[in-house]
Amino acid sequence: MIPYGKHHIDEDDVQAVAAALRSGWLTTGPAVGEFEADLSQFVGANHGVAVCNGTAALHCTTMMLDLEPGDEVIVPPMTFAATANAVAYRGATPVFADVRREDLLIDPIAVEAAITDRTRAIIGVDYAGQPCDWDALQSIARAHDLTLIDDAAHALGALYKGRPIGTCADMTTFSFHPVKHITTGEGGMIVTDDPASAERLRTLRNHGITADFRTRAETGSWIYEIDELGENYRITDFQCALGSSQLRKLPAWLERRGEIAARYDAAFAESSDVRSLAVSPDVVHAYHLYVIELAQGIDRSAVFAAMRASGIGVNVHYVPVHFHPFYRRAFGTGEGLCPVAERAYEGLLTLPMYPDLSDAEVDTVIEVLQGAIARS
Ligand SMILES: *Cc1c(COP(=O)(O)O)cnc(C)c1O
Numbered sequence: 476m477i478p479y480g481k482h483h484i485d486e487d488d489v490q491a492v493a494a495a496l497r498s499g500w501l502t503t504g505p506a507v508g509e510f511e512a513d514l515s516q517f518v519g520a521n522h523g524v525a526v527c528n529g530t531a532a533l534h535c536t537t538m539m540l541d542l543e544p545g546d547e548v549i550v551p552p553m554t555f556a557a558t559a560n561a562v563a564y565r566g567a568t569p570v571f572a573d574v575r576r577e578d579l580l581i582d583p584i585a586v587e588a589a590i591t592d593r594t595r596a597i598i599g600v601d602y603a604g605q606p607c608d609w610d611a612l613q614s615i616a617r618a619h620d621l622t623l624i625d626d627a628a629h630a631l632g633a634l635y636k637g638r639p640i641g642t643c644a645d646m647t648t649f650s651f652h653p654v655k656h657i658t659t660g661e662g663g664m665i666v667t668d669d670p671a672s673a674e675r676l677r678t679l680r681n682h683g684i685t686a687d688f689r690t691r692a693e694t695g696s697w698i699y700e701i702d703e704l705g706e707n708y709r710i711t712d713f714q715c716a717l718g719s720s721q722l723r724k725l726p727a728w729l730e731r732r733g734e735i736a737a738r739y740d741a742a743f744a745e746s747s748d749v750r751s752l753a754v755s756p757d758v759v760h761a762y763h764l765y766v767i768e769l770a771q772g773i774d775r776s777a778v779f780a781a782m783r784a785s786g787i788g789v790n791v792h793y794v795p796v797h798f799h800p801f802y803r804r805a806f807g808t809g810e811g812l813c814p815v816a817e818r819a820y821e822g823l824l825t826l827p828m829y830p831d832l833s834d835a836e837v838d839t840v841i842e843v844l845q846g847a848i849a850r851s
Contacts, residue, residue, distance in 0.1 A: 476786045476787075476788055477786060477787050477788055477827045477832070477836055477839070477840065478788040478827060478829075479764075479788045479789060479790045479825050479826070479827050479828065480654040480763075480764075480827070480828060480829050481653075481654075481829040481831060481832075482653040482654070482658045482829075483724070483728070483829070483830055483831055485720075485724070487720055488717055488720045488721060491716045491717060491719065491720035492713045492716055492717050492720075494716065495712050495713040495715075495716035495717075496713050498712070500712040501711055501712055501713070502709055502710075502711045502712060503681075503709055503712070504712040505712070506712040506713070506715040506716040506719070507525055507710060507712055507715045509715065509716075509719055510523075510525055510659075510664075510715035510716070510718040510719045510722075511523035511524065511525050511664065511715075513718075513719045513722050514649070514664055514666070514718065514722060515641070515664075515666045517632075517639075517641075517722060517725070518631070518639045518640065518641025518642065518647070518666055519638070519639040519641055519642045520641045520642055520647065520666035520667060520668055521667070521668045521669075521670070521673075522666065522667050522668070522669070522670060522672075522673030523664050523665070523666045523673075524664065524665045524666075524667075524673055524676040524677055524680060525662065525663070525664045525710045525715055525718075526662070526663045526664065526665070526680050526708040526709070526710055527661060527662065527663065527708050527709060527710045528650065528651075528652065528661045528662060528663045529557065529626075529628045529648060529649060529650025529651070529652060529655075529662075529663035530557040530560065530561065530650075530663070531663055531680070531706065531708040532648035532649065532650070532663035532664060532665045533557055533558060533560075533561035533598075533624075533626060533648050533663075534561045534564050534706070534708070535648075535665055535676050535679050535680060535706075535708065536561065536598075536624045536646045536648060536665060537561045537562055537564065537565050537567070537596075538565070538679050538705070538706075539622075539646065539672060539675060539676065539679070540565075540595055540596055540622055542562065542565035542566075542567035542595060543565070543566070543567065544565075544566040544567060545567070545568070545593055546565070546567040546568070546593055546595045547567065547568045547569075547570045547591060547593045547594045547595065548562040548567060548568070548569055548570065548594070548595055548596045548597070548598060549569075549570050549571075549572050549581075549586050549589050549590070549594060549596070549597045549598070550562065550569045550570070550571060550572070550581075550597075550598045550600075550796070551571070551572060551573075551574055551580070551581040551598075551599070551600050551602070551816070552571045552573065552574065552795040552796050552797050552812070552813040552816040552817075553574045553579045553600070553602055553792075553793055553795065553816045553819070553820075554600040554602065554626065554793060554796060555628070555792075555793060556793075556796050556799060557626075557628075558598055558600055558626045558796070559571075559796045559802070561598075562598075563801075563805065567595075568593075568806060569796075569802075569806065570589050570591075570594070571589075571795075571796065571797045571808065571812055571813050572585040572586045572588070572589045572813075573585040573813040573814065573815045573816055574602075574813070574815055574816050574819070575815070576815050576819070577752070577753035578602075578605060578752050578753045578754070578755065579602050579603070579752060579766070579816070579819055580599075580600075580601075580602055580605060580606075580607045580608065581597075581599050581600065581607055581612075582815070583608055583611035583612060583615060585813075586612065586615055587615055590615070590619055590621075594619065594621060595621060595622065596621050596622040596623070596624055597612055597615065597616055597621055597622075597623055597624070598624040598625075598626055599612050599623070599624070599625055599626070599644065600626045600628075600629070601625065601626070601627050601629050601630030601633060601640055601761075602629060603629055603752065603760075603762070603763060603764040603765070603766050603792070604629045604630050604633055604732075604760050604761035604762045604763040604764065605630070605633065605752070605754060605755070605758055605760045605761075606630060606633050606634070606635035606640055606643065606755075606757075606758045607625075607635075607643075608755075609623075609625075609635050609638075609643035609644065610636070612644075613643070613644075622645050622646075623644040623645050624644055624645065624646050624647070624648070625640065625641075625643055625644035625646070625647040625648070626648055627640045627641065627647050627648060627649055628648065628649060628650035628652075628655060628763075629655070629761065629763035629764065630761045630763065631649055631655070631656040631657065631725070631761060632656060632725055632726075632729045632759075632761045633758065633759055633760060633761035634758060634759035635757065635758055636757050636758075640761070641666045642668070645667065645669070645672070646665055646666070646667045646672065647665070647666050647667070648663060648664070648665050648666075649663060649664045649666070650662070650663050651663060651664075651714075651718055651721075655763060656725060656728065656729070656761065656763060657718060657721035657722055657724075657725055657728075658717070658718075658721060659710065659714040659715065659717050659718040659721075660714055660717070661714070662710050662714050662715075662718060663710075678702060678703070678705055679703075679705040679706065679708075680705065680706065680707075680708040680709055681705060681707065681708075681709060682701060682705045682706070682707060683701045683702055683703045683704050683705030684699050684700070684701055684702075684705070685699065685700050685701075685702050686698075686699055727830075728830040729761060729762075731830040732761070732762035732763075732828060732829075732830060733760070733762060735762070735765070735828055735832055735837055736760065736762045736765055736828070738834065738837045738838075738841075739751065739765050739767075739826060739837065739840075739841070742841045743767065747770060748769060748770050748773060748845075748848050749767050749768075749769060749770070749844070749848070750767060750768045750769075750770070751765075751766075751767055752766050752767075752768070762828055763828070764792055764825050764828055765825065765826045765827075765828040766792060766823060766824070766825050766826075767823075767824050767825075767826060768819055768822045768823055768824075769822040769823075769824060769848070770822070771821075771822065773822070773848055773851055774851045775791075775821065775822055775823070775824060777847070777850075777851040778824065778844070778847045778848055778851050779791070779824065781843075781846075781847035781850065781851070782843055782844060782847050785843045785847075787826075787827065787839075787840055787843050787844075788827060789824050789825060789826060789827075790824075790825040791820075791823050791824060791825060792823065792825045793820075793823075794820065795813060795816045795817055795820055797809065797812050797813060798810075798817075826840055826844070827840055
């Protein structure tokens with residue numbers, strides 16, 4: 476079976492985790508700060524706050540906004556539900572702004588149209604690994620005094636107009652789930668340039684406590700205070716040791732992802748059945764996913780089933796978030812809210828994409844796809 480995504484663990488990753496386990500620290504020790512420094516430096520941000528998963532990272536950003544019921548945050552429908560869930564956790568309302576036809580990224584025109592006097596923030600998602608139009612989103616955010624958040628779970632290592640993803644919004648979140656670019660098993664991080672935001676994020680991941688155990692141990696004080704309601708979103712030291720070890724391999728992995736994408740692009744360039752998503756000349760794409768859209772009239776379910784039966788682990792990213800029963804019930808969403816995303820969804824298919832995928836396997840995926848389309 477060729478899966479759609481797959482992590483890669485080397486012996487030096489195993490050694491890094493073993494060394495962390497032998498260090499005497501299990502949680503919130505030196506490896507956490509090292510990974511925060513390593514990753515924030517890689518993405519060009521001043522501060523990183525590591526947490527237990529990417530969803531927790533997103534939730535921390537909506538805690539930072541002090542959202543209240545009635546407040547609105549603009550999100551795209553073409554994402555993993557965690558993006559919108561982070562708004563719903565606060566009892567606030569996710570407002571779905573449709574995506575652009577060519578690349579399925581949030582459409583700045585739809586964002587502008589969705590703004591009301593209750594709008595507090597915009598969360599852009601660098602879908603599949605391609606950066607959103609951050610300049611356009613930035614100018615909308617400035618004009619309306621909104622916080623700009625980048626859900627960059629797909630886009631570690633991507634560039635927008637030469638600037639790394641991690642520097643294009645007020646806060647940027649990453650995920651280190653095994654299917655993402657690098658893994659800590661489960662893990663996430665928020666990066667920001669603002670020192671006060673970083674400090675508050677550190678307390679929010681630790682119950683809202685203003686000094687962590689290590690600081691208290693060092694100062695010999697038993698005093699701690701809960702300044703506001705936080706969560707326990709801490710990540711362990713051995714996970715962060717794995718993260719730093721994985722990060723060293725990321726540049727080579729990004730390069731390989733780009734090569735695989737180029738091979739798929741070339742195969743589908745002349746096809747009338749398969750459309751690859753458009754890539755802006757302004758970006759370096761991180762290719763978390765390689766997404767195609769099948770032409771209208773091709774039975775996506777049949778192609779999906781035929782490929783799975785042939786051992787190709789295709790997937791669909793994503794069921795539009797506003798189609799989920801929870802969103803329909805809680806926010807009255809449904810068909811017609813985001814017609815571009817909804818129409819694209821009918822034909823979407825995610826092909827295998829991960830650094831260990833060989834050229835021969837890519838060619839097999841292409842052949843099996845073409846055969847499945849011909850028979851559908
Ligand atoms: C993976 C993902 C998340 C959530 O990350 P977890 O680490 O699985 O909690 C959030 N947003 C997007 C777009 C993702 O792909």
